[in-house]
Amino acid sequence: MVKLDELDLKMIYLLMDDARLSISELAERLGVSRPTVRARLEKLEKDGVIQGYTIKLNPELQRAHNVVALIVKTKEPGKMDEFEEIIEVNRFTSTKYLIKVAVENMEGLRKVIEGAGFEVIDVMPILESREKPLRPKIKIPYKCDYCGKEIVGEPIVHKYRNKVYFLCCPTCFREFKKARENLEKVKLSKEQKVKDAHEHEHHTHG
Numbered sequence: 457m458v459k460l461d462e463l464d465l466k467m468i469y470l471l472m473d474d475a476r477l478s479i480s481e482l483a484e485r486l487g488v489s490r491p492t493v494r495a496r497l498e499k500l501e502k503d504g505v506i507q508g509y510t511i512k513l514n515p516e517l518q519r520a521h522n523v524v525a526l527i528v529k530t531k532e533p534g535k536m537d538e539f540e541e542i543i544e545v546n547r548f549t550s551t552k553y554l555i556k557v558a559v560e561n562m563e564g565l566r567k568v569i570e571g572a573g574f575e576v577i578d579v580m581p582i583l584e585s586r587e588k589p590l591r592p593k594i595k596i597p598y599k600c601d602y603c604g605k606e607i608v609g610e611p612i613v614h615k616y617r618n619k620v621y622f623l624c625c626p627t628c629f630r631e632f633k634k635a636r637e638n639l640e641k642v643k644l645s646k647e648q649k650v651k652d653a654h655e656h657e658h659h660t661h662g
């Protein structure tokens with residue numbers, strides 16, 4: 457079992473959103489040095505935690521096809537590999553499967569069914585597919601970024617200004633957000649004061 461820590465996980469969350477983040481960008485967002493990021497990345501890749509950096513295709517491109525779910529029986533499951541149209545295979549038993557087929561039309565569907573030698577038990581058109589974002593299922597001791605307590609179970613993942621925070625409970629989440637907002641207000645009013653002071657200076661000199 458690969459051991460990961462909070463930094464690894466925050467990096468994974470950032471990369472899940474944007475796999476093209478550079479080492480410098482990651483370092484900045486995580487508040488660590490670039491060599492640290494580079495070393496961590498290399499380790500995550502070597503350990504097989506990060507297996508690749510993929511692209512996300514516009515769903516419109518997939519909608520050019522009709523996706524149909526079929527429950528089928530087949531004696532030659534290996535045949536399914538021959539069909540590009542079969543985009544998903546879920547096995548119930550050695551002969552019974554739930555598969556998804558992407559085809560242009562009914563004729564295409566018929567070709568797949570006949571070609572693969574399926575006995576069709578049920579056919580259902582899929583009107584909409586929604587992929588739930590995967591969360592890494594890794595048990596590590598997270599610390600709440602608000603109260604500092606160790607988080608039991610799944611953390612609340614909060615992305616704010618390009619950074620990732622882990623919160624232990626809705627209360628901490630709310631307080632964390634409030635604290636951030638206040639911080640920003642203070643910062644803004646300080647900036648305003650500096651600006652005012654400058655302007656004042658100009659007036660007196662001019």
Ligand SMILES: [Zn+2]
Pocket residue numbers: 600601602603604605623624625628
């Ligand atoms: Zn907390």
